[in-house]
Amino acid sequence: MEGVTVVDHPLVGHKLSLMRDKRRSTKGFRQLLNEIGILLCYEVTRDLPIEMIEIETPMESMLAPQIAGKKLVFAPILRAGVGFLDGMLELVPSARVAHIGLYRDPQTLTAVEYYFKAPQDIADRLVIIMDPMLATGNSASAAAERVKEQGAKDVRFVCLLAAPEGIAKMRGDHPDIRIWTAAIDTKLNDHGYILPGLGDAGDRMFGTR
Numbered sequence: 001m002e003g004v005t006v007v008d009h010p011l012v013g014h015k016l017s018l019m020r021d022k023r024r025s026t027k028g029f030r031q032l033l034n035e036i037g038i039l040l041c042y043e044v045t046r047d048l049p050i051e052m053i054e055i056e057t058p059m060e061s062m063l064a065p066q067i068a069g070k071k072l073v074f075a076p077i078l079r080a081g082v083g084f085l086d087g088m089l090e091l092v093p094s095a096r097v098a099h100i101g102l103y104r105d106p107q108t109l110t111a112v113e114y115y116f117k118a119p120q121d122i123a124d125r126l127v128i129i130m131d132p133m134l135a136t137g138n139s140a141s142a143a144a145e146r147v148k149e150q151g152a153k154d155v156r157f158v159c160l161l162a163a164p165e166g167i168a169k170m171r172g173d174h175p176d177i178r179i180w181t182a183a184i185d186t187k188l189n190d191h192g193y194i195l196p197g198l199g200d201a202g203d204r205m206f207g208t209r
């Protein structure tokens with residue numbers, strides 16, 4: 001599928017299966033989301049530009065690669081998106097963080113914003129929006145719209161599970177934004193939940209149900 005990378009590494013698939021199991025504890029679910037966050041971060045940053053700098057090893061000088069440009073911005077969509085954040089920050093500790101507070105109106109399934117705080121110079125940075133579940137795509141699309149309003153030009157989206165409906169919405173609204181996901185599931189149910197999915201990611205992370 002154009003613009004969509006399915007990270008089908010065996011470790012990711014295995015951990016995702018553990019997460020889908022309804023018997024998984026809150027602690028286990030959170031831990032696994034964190035671990036998959038690290039693995040997805042590795043993939044979404046695979047093609048970052050590098051520059052060569054001169055360094056001295058204990059043996060001699062050499063030209064060595066370092067990541068070029070300004071620090072990344074990780075942009076979790078609250079609340080489930082924060083489940084990815086710690087893992088990603090472990091891998092890229094210097095990244096900046098933008099918080100995007102959106103909730104889904106249960107009747108209309110549209111995204112309603114309640115909080116937004118991002119670095120001022122977001123326009124000069126690669127912004128990686130993250131949310132475990134790409135379901136209707138309404139929240140993802142609204143989050144993308146919001147960071148673009150702030151001037152972001154280079155935006156990527158990372159999720160754990162994507163529904164075909166969510167992918168279609170994102171690709172339609174934001175064809176410039178590439179998507180990374182651990183799996184593409186079958187479809188949405190009438191309440192906008194992904195099937196077979198894993199239930200409500202926020203509730204499972206925080207034990208709120």
Ligand code: URA
Pocket residue numbers: 080133135192193194195197198199200201202
């Ligand atoms: N949000 C969730 O947490 N789960 C879904 O299946 C869809 C949206």
